[in-house]
Every structure is written in structure tokens, then in C-alpha cells.
Amino acid sequence: MNYLNETIDSLHKKLADKELTSKELTEQTLAGIKEKDEDISAFITVNDAATDVAKKVDTEGIKGNLSGIPIAFKDNIVSNGIKTTAASKILYNFMPVYSATVLEKLESAGAINIGKTNMDEFAMGSSTETSFFGNTHNPWNLDYVPGGSSGGSAAAVASGEVVAALGTDTGGSIRQPAAFNGIFGIKPTYGRVSRWGVIAFSSSLDQVGVMSKRVEDSATVLSTMAGHDYHDSTSSEKEVPDYRANLDKDMSGVKIAIPKEFWHEGADPEVIKQVNAAIDVYKKLGATVEEVSLPTLKHAVEVYYVLASSEASSNLQRYDGVRYGFRAKDVKNIKDLFVNSRSEGFGDEVKRRIMLGTFALSAGSYDAYFKKAAQVRTIFIQEMTKVLDKYDLIMGPSTTSAAFKIGAKIDDPLAMYMNDILTIPANLAGLPAASVPAGLANGMPVGLQIMAKPFNEQAIFNAAYALQEENKFYEKIPTALKGED
Structure with a gap:
């Protein structure tokens, strides 16, 4: 099965018309993953039981659009009976006894969990x-990164291993890899989707979203998995619309704000050129485009890394070598068990953020760092709200550059953190945001970022769909994929 040429709708029609069974589709998907993942390394764990689940779907009959469709899940979304690691040594053997709400909802709709995708450890990285478990490779150039932290999900979609995949977004971890891989990726409003069963990084910022080559596929998946969950008190009770049925590419009368601060001085001119061309498409389609200012944006990275690291230091206290996961050997007492298990089980980036967060929460630093960052976050939310009171959408580049070479920035944490400068604002404000392909810069994909008012994901889907139908980027095949047509 070549998912590069398929959509959820086209697959559903084949399944409903009995041109294809779910078992056959699942077997073909597993075969495609086995072949392509030799180069891409998008998956940590492939679900060996997927074919049995597909047989059950065939027996019960194809019903909704997702029935019998294989979907990949980022490996921080817990899955009953399938190893879930968060790409960390400390959870290398963790076997959950329940599934996350998003996974349960999709499986209830008949979707097949085909496997768990690679990611930055505990979603900490770009x-x-x-x-x-090693690097994932960008399907456009195998020497380049796929972005992160949802890089495995993005690469799996871009390479045609699956038609859609779930990721999580704390500071851009869906939108940045979506941009780097030339696919669509959406982070919904904070609270639109349950976080229950998602291994926590930063609880006030984390959100589950969807990645796909086509906008309409993400719309279908998000409509199915969104909604209130009594397990998650932060999930919203607002009604979830049928995003797929309500897709509309009419941009006439839509007001678009372009924050001047998004045109970062360090941005690649080729990226800016492609993004400007995409914005010109909206002007041609009848939208009003005006420049605005978000003065506090310059502090976004600092605010994010203080708050996110502080929450991470708290969330990761549970990994102590006692209850589950990696346990250090040859320890003499309980202190050795804690210290050695965490020292050996966590990678350098996770340790760095735990230390930063613990420092920011310490008695002598709380007021100067954590409290101050929270106050600046409030000011930033007010600025974003003020802009969205006057405009329907906020647009700009998803990233300041296209994908970079593997190893180019990993030893420079500050350079790596700056990758998130344009995506962090939506997380700090809890806004829905997406990246849609805008073109190519030096042969690598570039993304246009779109933000909207809280719970107005439909406006993002519509705007992304309008651009998609104009540039038809989904027709482009990643250059590292040999023999695809």
C-alpha cells in the first residue's frame, strides 16, 4: 500500500466496497513499514497484533471512515499491552495495562494501532x-533530521508508511516536524483533546494532535478523538464539530494578522520567500492581510523553558527505579537506587531540563524565575487575545529554517531551543495552531503556521485546506524515497 497516493476517504471507499479488507490493508502497511523503516527508522515498536485486530474489524463490518484504517501513535501515548517507552531508557520495558483516551476513541471507531513512533526522549528536543532508540531520518534527505519531538510520526506520514499519525505538541513538537517533512500537522486548543494516558512532559502545555499529508485526513481524526473526558479535568466540554464535513476553502472576507516579530532576523531568506508566497495566495483568494505586533514574543523562549522545565522536573519525579521501568543494578541502599536509576536511565537533555526546572522552583529562585515567567505568560496571552479579537487568523513561518543535518545542533542546546521560537506562542496561550506545507527551500519543505481563536480549529482547517488546494504540495514525493510514484 502506497499511502502517498491515498487518503482516509479513498481507503474507506475501498474497504466499504470490499476491494480491500482491513486485514489485507494492515498486512500491506506492516510490509511497507518493514521495507521503508530500514532507511527512515520512524518506529520504535510495530504492533504484531494489528492483523488480528483487523480481522475482527472485517468480521464486524466496515462502518465509519476510520474503520479498518491503520494509524501510528507517538510512543508517549500509552497503549494497553504494547510497549510504551517515551523513547527513554528508563521506560525501555514499560508495558501499560490501559490505553490513553485518544487511542481508545480511535480504536472504538475501528482504527488499527499499527505501532509506536520514535520521538525525542520524553518529548524533549526538536x-x-x-x-x-536512535535517530529518525527525514524522507526528503536521509542525512537530515525530521524535527521533533514528534519526528517519528512526521517521517512515517511523509514517507507513506501510514496515512495519519498522532503526535504531541508542547512547544511546537507537531508543527515543527510537520514543516520539516512537508506534511500537515495540527495542535488543537488546550483542553480540546484529553491528555489522560499521555506521558507528561509539561502539563499546562502538552496537547495531542494529528499529522497527515492531507488536511482532510487530520480533520477526520481530530473530530473522532476530541471531546471531554472525565479522566482529564482540563478537557473541555465544548461540542466537537465535524471538521471534515465543514471544510470550506472560501477565504473571502477572512482577516489575517501577520506579527512582525515572526519575521525573525535569523530566519532563512528562502523560508521567508516561500511563506510570503503562501500568504500572497490568501490575498488572491480574497483575505485581508495586515501586520500587527506582539511585543512580548521576544521573551517566549525564556518563558517557555522556565515553565516547561519546572513542570517536567515535577512530572518526572515518579521515575525512581522502584515501581516500573529501568532499575540500576548493584545498588547498596535506597538512595543509590534512586540516584543511579535516574542517572543511568535519563539522557542528557532530560537531565538538563530536570536540573533547570528544579532550580527555577527552588526557594531562592521561585520568585525570580518561575513566578516571573508565569506573569509574562499572562501578558503574552493578553496580547494574543487582543489580536484575535480583531482578526480571524494569525499567520507566519512555522520555523526559521528548513530541516538541518543530523548532528548539526545536538551539541548546542541554546541553538536547539531556538528552533521553537515561532511555535511556542500557541502553546503558551493555549491556542489551536497548525503547519501546512508552503513550498520548498533548497529542496527541503517549508511550513506556514496558522493560529486561531480558542476552539476554532475549523478556521485553521479551512485556511490550510485553501492553501493545500492551491499549491497541491501533497503531490510532491520526498526525494529520498526511491521508486515511488
Whole structure:
């Protein structure tokens, strides 16, 4: 099965018309993963039981659009009976006894969990290079990173291994890899999707989203998995619309804000050129485009890394070598068990953020760092709200550059953190945001970022769909994929 030429709708039609069974589709998907993943390394674990699940779907009959469709899940989304590692040594053998709400909802709709994708360890990174299980490679150039932390999910979609995959986004971890891989990726409003069963990084920022080559496929998946969950008190009770059914590419009368601060001085001119060309498409389609200012944006990276690291230091306290996961050997007492298990089980980037967060929360630093960052976050939310009171959408580049070479930035944490400068704002404000392909810069994909008012994912889907139908980027085949047509 070549997913590069298929959509959820086209696959559903084949399954419903009995041109193909779910078992056959699943077997073909597993075969494609086995072949392509020799180069891409998008998966940590492939679900060996997927074919049995597909047989059950065939027996019960094809119903909704997702029935019988294989979907990949980022490996921080817990799955009952399937290893879930968060790409960390400390969870290398963790076998959950329940599934995350998003996984349960999709499986209830008949979707097949085909496997768990690679990621930066505990979602901490922007290149999928901090994974304990090794690097994932960008399908456009195997020497380049796929972005992160949801790099495995992005590469799996871009290479045609699956039609859609779930990721998580804490500071851009869906949108940045979506941009680097030339696919669509959406982070919904904070609270739109349950976080229950998602291994936590930063609880006030984390959100589950979807990645696919086509906008309409992500719309289908998000409609199915969104909604209130009594397990998650932060999930919203707002009604979830049928995003796929309501897709509309009419941009006439839409007001678009372009924050001047998004045109970062360090941005690649080729990236800016492609993004400007995409924005010109909206002007041609009848939208009003105006420049605005978000003065506090310059502090976004600092605010994010103080808050996110602080929450991470708290969330990761549970990994102590006692209850589950990696346990250090040859320890003499309980202190050795804690210290050695965490020292050997966590990678360098995770340790760095735990230390930063613990320092920011310490008695002598709380007011100067954590409290101050929270206050600046509030100011930033107010600025974003003020802009969205006057405009329907905010647009700009998803990233300041296209994908970079593996190893180019991994030893420079500050350079790596700056990869998130344009995507962090949506997480700090809890806004829905997406990246849609805008073109190519030096042969590598570039993404246009779109943000909207809280719970107005439909406006993002519509705007992304309009651009998709104009540039038809989904027709482009990643250059590292040999023999694809």
C-alpha cells in the first residue's frame, strides 16, 4: 500500500466496497513499514497484533471512515499491552495495562494501532536525536533530521508508511516536524483533546494532535478523538464539530494578522520567500492581510523553558527505579537506587531540563524565575487575545529554517531551543495552531503556521485546506524515497 497516493476517504471507499479488507490493508502497511523503516527508522515498536485486530474489524463490518484504517501513535501515548517507552531508557520495558483516551476513541471507531513512533526522549528536543532508540531520518534527505519531538510520526506520514499519525505538541513538537517533512500537522486548543494516558512532559502545555499529508485526513481524526473526558479535568466540554464535513476553502472576507516579530532576523531568506508566497495566495483568494505586533514574543523562549522545565522536573519525579521501568543494578541502599536509576536511565537533555526546572522552583529562585515567567505568560496571552479579537487568523513561518543535518545542533542546546521560537506562542496561550506545507527551500519543505481563536480549529482547517488546494504540495514525493510514484 502506497499511502502517498491515498487518503482516509479513498481507503474507506475501498474497504466499504470490499476491494480491500482491513486485514489485507494492515498486512500491506506492516510490509511497507518493514521495507521503508530500514532507511527512515520512524518506529520504535510495530504492533504484531494489528492483523488480528483487523480481522475482527472485517468480521464486524466496515462502518465509519476510520474503520479498518491503520494509524501510528507517538510512543508517549500509552497503549494497553504494547510497549510504551517515551523513547527513554528508563521506560525501555514499560508495558501499560490501559490505553490513553485518544487511542481508545480511535480504536472504538475501528482504527488499527499499527505501532509506536520514535520521538525525542520524553518529548524533549526538536530533532528526534535525543531518543534512546536512535535517530529518525527525514524522507526528503536521509542525512537530515525530521524535527521533533514528534519526528517519528512526521517521517512515517511523509514517507507513506501510514496515512495519519498522532503526535504531541508542547512547544511546537507537531508543527515543527510537520514543516520539516512537508506534511500537515495540527495542535488543537488546550483542553480540546484529553491528555489522560499521555506521558507528561509539561502539563499546562502538552496537547495531542494529528499529522497527515492531507488536511482532510487530520480533520477526520481530530473530530473522532476530541471531546471531554472525565479522566482529564482540563478537557473541555465544548461540542466537537465535524471538521471534515465543514471544510470550506472560501477565504473571502477572512482577516489575517501577520506579527512582525515572526519575521525573525535569523530566519532563512528562502523560508521567508516561500511563506510570503503562501500568504500572497490568501490575498488572491480574497483575505485581508495586515501586520500587527506582539511585543512580548521576544521573551517566549525564556518563558517557555522556565515553565516547561519546572513542570517536567515535577512530572518526572515518579521515575525512581522502584515501581516500573529501568532499575540500576548493584545498588547498596535506597538512595543509590534512586540516584543511579535516574542517572543511568535519563539522557542528557532530560537531565538538563530536570536540573533547570528544579532550580527555577527552588526557594531562592521561585520568585525570580518561575513566578516571573508565569506573569509574562499572562501578558503574552493578553496580547494574543487582543489580536484575535480583531482578526480571524494569525499567520507566519512555522520555523526559521528548513530541516538541518543530523548532528548539526545536538551539541548546542541554546541553538536547539531556538528552533521553537515561532511555535511556542500557541502553546503558551493555549491556542489551536497548525503547519501546512508552503513550498520548498533548497529542496527541503517549508511550513506556514496558522493560529486561531480558542476552539476554532475549523478556521485553521479551512485556511490550510485553501492553501493545500492551491499549491497541491501533497503531490510532491520526498526525494529520498526511491521508486515511488
